[in-house]
Amino acid sequence: MTTLTERIVRYGELRPCKTAFIDAHTPGSNQKENFTIIGGGVSESPDQHVHIRDTPGFNIGAAGQPPKCRNSLHSHTTAEVFFVLKGRWRFFWGRNGDAGEFIAEEGDIFNIPTGIFRGFENVGTDYGMIMAILGGDDAGGGVTWAPQVIQEAAAHGLVLGNNGVLYDSKKGQTLPHNVKPMPVLTEEQMAAYPEVPVEAVVPRYVARYQDLMALSGKKPAKVIGTDALLKDKPGFEVDFLSRNSLGEDVITPEKHVVLMPMRGTWALKVSTSETVLNAGDTCLLKPGEAYTLAPSMTGEASLYRVSETDDPAGATWTEA
Structure with a gap:
């Protein structure tokens, strides 16, 4: 492990x-x-x-x-x-x-x-x-x-x-x-x-950063997924977090999750381990691995979160 x-x-x-x-x-x-x-x-x-x-x-x-x-x-x-x-x-x-x-x-x-x-x-x-x-x-x-x-x-x-x-x-x-x-x-x-x-x-x-910042004011903005801004089933879902998107609740994912900070610093706690993620870092979390996540400093903070799904990683392009 x-x-x-x-x-x-x-x-x-x-x-x-x-x-x-x-x-x-x-x-x-x-x-x-x-x-x-x-x-x-x-x-x-x-x-x-x-x-x-x-x-x-x-x-x-x-x-x-x-x-x-x-x-x-x-x-x-x-x-x-x-x-x-x-x-x-x-x-x-x-x-x-x-x-x-x-x-x-x-x-x-x-x-x-x-x-x-x-x-x-x-x-x-x-x-x-x-x-x-x-x-x-x-x-x-x-x-x-x-x-x-x-x-x-x-x-x-x-x-x-x-x-x-x-x-x-x-x-x-x-x-x-x-x-x-x-x-x-x-x-x-x-x-x-x-x-x-x-x-x-x-x-x-395409989703624009400023639009996602506005949409993520009180909860994560769903970016890619069946009920997201960009509706798709590519084998994963993507959501977008800003400063006030998450509370202090513990999150326990059922499948793999990858955290990818865009701006600011993010305090991550997994069990007894604590660390800070910075812009450009990439973190893989395992299924069932409970975590808390929050911006650790003042100023702009944003993060893309990628979650595994059971959908096949198939074609996305269809005629409108």
């Missing part, structure tokens, strides 16, 4: 991987840093460090990027949810990334629909960080890259095998004899990926 300390990943202790994905050498994307915090994540590199290997029905990760750095177009078959911890980010989607886009500010959360190609870019002036919630225990099994991403990566020495592993010719690596290159989607296959207009995405899949 792991201790509470072993299930907390501090923001300052996050270990990045700069070779996590197929576009690691592609100009404009080659400064990305990928973080796998809970679960196996979606990294294609053996260099990826995993902080907590438990898989509570979903994965937690993060992406850090300097200004003007982008993550290339890809699609997921399970949920991909981001909230902006630091900076200003442009999310875009469609086969060529031009079907729709919007700008996310700090604290905003985006439940990106499955089955569409998406990417994101740091459009701020400083290093930015977005925190990720990925559906399912095996989040890496459902990632598909747009054809142009695979082709451009090959031109810069990176080939993705059909075993999901990257091979870098700059390091003298070649595909093993029993591994073939990941096939590129055909035009017919690409036609199955919708070009979704922005007006069909933002109202249904």
Whole structure:
């Protein structure tokens, strides 16, 4: 049985991987840093460090990027949810990334629909960080890259095998004899990926930080779930807490819970253990592990709480 300390990943202790994905050498994307915090994540590199290997029905990760750095177009078959911890980010989607886009500010959360190609870019002036919630225990099994991403990566020495592993010719690596290159989607296959207009995405899949602060004045705001602001069943639920959202009552979750502070410091007590969570920290709580949680200092305080559900981590995109 792991201790509470072993299930907390501090923001300052996050270990990045700069070779996590197929576009690691592609100009404009080659400064990305990928973080796998809970679960196996979606990294294609053996260099990826995993902080907590438990898989509570979903994965937690993060992406850090300097200004003007982008993550290339890809699609997921399970949920991909981001909230902006630091900076200003442009999310875009469609086969060529031009079907729709919007700008996310700090604290905003985006439940990106499955089955569409998406990417994101740091459009701020400083290093930015977005925190990720990925559906399912095996989040890496459902990632598909747009054809142009695979082709451009090959031109810069990176080939993705059909075993999901990257091979870098700059390091003298070649595909093993029993591994073939990941096939590129055909035009017919690409036609199955919708070009979704922005007006069909933002109202249904985006929640703004200031709105959540207003909604969480006396109790937690339900962000993602069947009866939440963003109605969905991605295999987990998300709610949002601010200063006055919780009292002093003891909470005993029936399933896994992950606490992810956005602003301020939060005092957490589990049994006889007490600690303080800061912005960017991640804490995994086990089923039946009773806890109390409250802001520990004055000033702005906010926190995203992710709870495991029995729902399958399936498709989220449906026609309006």
